[in-house]
Amino acid sequence: MESKSLSRDCNNPNPDPKMAFHFLRALLHIQQSAATTSFTGRRRRIKRAAYASMAYSSGARRAWSRALIHTLRRRRQRQQRARTAVALPRRIRVARPPRREVAAADQAQVLRKLVPGGTGMEYCMLLEETADYIRCLATQVQLMRNVVDSVTNS
Amino acid sequence: MDMSENNKFGMEKSNGDGMPPEWQFSNPAMSLVPANTCIAAGLATPLTSSPYLPAPMVDALAAGHWNHNLRGECNILSTTTAISSTPIGKPITMSSRGMILSTAPGIFPTSLPHFPADSAFIERAARFSCFGGGNFSGMNLFAPSQSMAPSHRDGMGVQDLKTEFHMTENKVGLLNGSPVKNEIDKRISHIVIANSESHDANLTEDGQEGNTDSTDAAGNSSPSDLAVNKRRKIIQDVATDQADRGLKETTKENAESKQKVEQNTSRNTGKNGKDSTEAAKEGYVHVRARRGQATNSHSLAERVRREKISERMKYLQELVPGCSKVTGKAVMLDEIINYVQSLQRQVEFLSMKLAAVNPQLDFSIEGLLAKNILHGGSSSAIVLSQEMIYPQAYPPHQGLMHTGISAMANSSDTFRRAMNTQLPTSEYKESSLQMHNPWNDQLLNHMTYGANPPANAQ
Secondary structure, eight states, rough: OOHHHOOOOSOSSSOOOOHHHHHHHHHHHHHHSSSOOHHHHHHHHHHHHHHHHHHHHHHHSSSHHHHHHHHHHHHHHHHHHHSSSTTTTHHHSSOOOOOOOOTTTTHHHHHHHHSGGGGOOOOOOHHHHHHHHHHHHHHHHHHHHHHHHHHOOO | HHHHHHHHHHHHOOOOOGOOTTTTTOOOOHHHHHHHHHHHHHHHHHHHSOOHHHHHHHHTTTTTTOOOOOOOHHHHHHHHOOOOOTTTTSSSHHHHHHHHHHSSOOOSSSSGGGGOOHHHHHHHHHHTTTTOOOGGGGOOTTTHHGGGGTTTTHHHHEEEHHHHHHHHHHSSGGGGGHHHHHHHHHHHHHHHHHHHHHHHHHHHHHHHHHHHHHHHTTTTOHHHHHHOOOOOHHHHHHHHHHHOOOHHHHHHHHHHHHHHHHHHHHHHHHHHHHHHHHHHHTTTOOOOOOOSOOOOOOHHHHHHHHHHHHHHHHHHHHHSSSSOOOHHHHHHHHHHHHHHHHHHHHHHHHHHHHHHGGGHHHHHHHHHHHHHHHHHHHHHHHHHHHHHHHHHSSSSSOOOOOOHHOOOOOHHHHHHHHHHHGGGGGGHHHHHHHHHHGGGHHHHHHHHHHHHHOOOOO
């Protein structure tokens, strides 16, 4: 377990302080600026903040975190572009190719869809990234639970 | 390089030091010719013949976990110890036993007179069982056995001894499977006893070695590894060739082997050998075929890959709760997928919850930070908060706060961005920062630590 033993960022028992800091700051930001935002909008932003803090805690070291950051940024750009874009181009928008129903019989394929950036990985790397991703996800879930508990209790 | 190449064949140490005088390096080609023929013949016999030999060999060798499905081509090479070329001294004994099979049926038109008495041979065999890369000074036998060199360098010492032994015993008849095997079994019994202990150790360490070797690949690319790998490749090719095509090919190989050894090896190993040697030079993963397993380069690489995958699967098993009892890749993968999906669903659910309770976050965010950091319990967390509080050292001016923030060496991009976005609310932040006064003492203790960015750079 050479590489795995080296990754200490997302530890199950110890929520990464970097992650906590980033997430809480994002929460604060959302809470302050989202006074009028709808519930769904807030939820989406909180979810994005959660994934962003997860990705930032691992930085560029992990393939999945890089892919996640990239996806988040792209989504954010698309949102911003959609906001400023004119309504007209929507009709001329290029139709996305019909999504082919890929039989998810292959578990590796399913896993690839779940783990960010998994489509471009070979199986060995996929397993490694999955392990790290699971660790970070668990840490993030723990962190969010703490936040919720502290908020609801205080 | 010729000498070193020759050394590989006969010697444990690939460096030129250990050239025992007995070895006749003057005629490397000559010595190698019989070796190749021997090996070819030796390989052929177990290959062509059914598991007759392997079975008794296996028993004799007392290799507990050794594969009893000795496929033809796998037999010999598998016996070459499941080494991952790291420590030379380790697995050789196993390979030596295996090599006996292969090398026994050799045709040694020359060099037979070199063969020492049996007792001396056995002594040497016993001595070589603890190969720590010992030199072959005592291996008088090896003039002819050198020819058989192309087996593993490490194990070759013993193997050569044994093969020599067998060869002298059964000269021509070795080509046939059965008589040879009987003799070989007898011979092996001696050596088995001598090597049994080391074998067990070797066997148990094989898997670990494989892994460690893969990790130590860079560091262990010593000439010994080179030689080992080369020999392995050579043996592999010889074995595979014979397995596939039978004796004819082996004879062809023998004919080829009459030419320069290096060329021979390079030709035989072809793609494999060159790759392995180059790989060894570059510090790639060194893998040896285990007993009873295919020694094709493809299958070896596959095995390495499979081992990697299984290692990662084990790690995932630890990670995913409740998966310790699950066995099998498919079920394990299902569990992993379910777990990832459940975690993602939890994130979504919790974010929904947080969105619902958001209005209450105003005053409790700092408390949350404190609580979460205390949950984490690491001092680095406190240092992180120190970054927030650091501006407090300056008079609470917005400008100074900005400078204080910008002066923080630790600022990651996100941090800066966040702080910039927070600037409009800096006053709020200042007031919130005041809450951290009780932490100042701790922070002062961690000042030096905090000076260095606790968080890893992104």
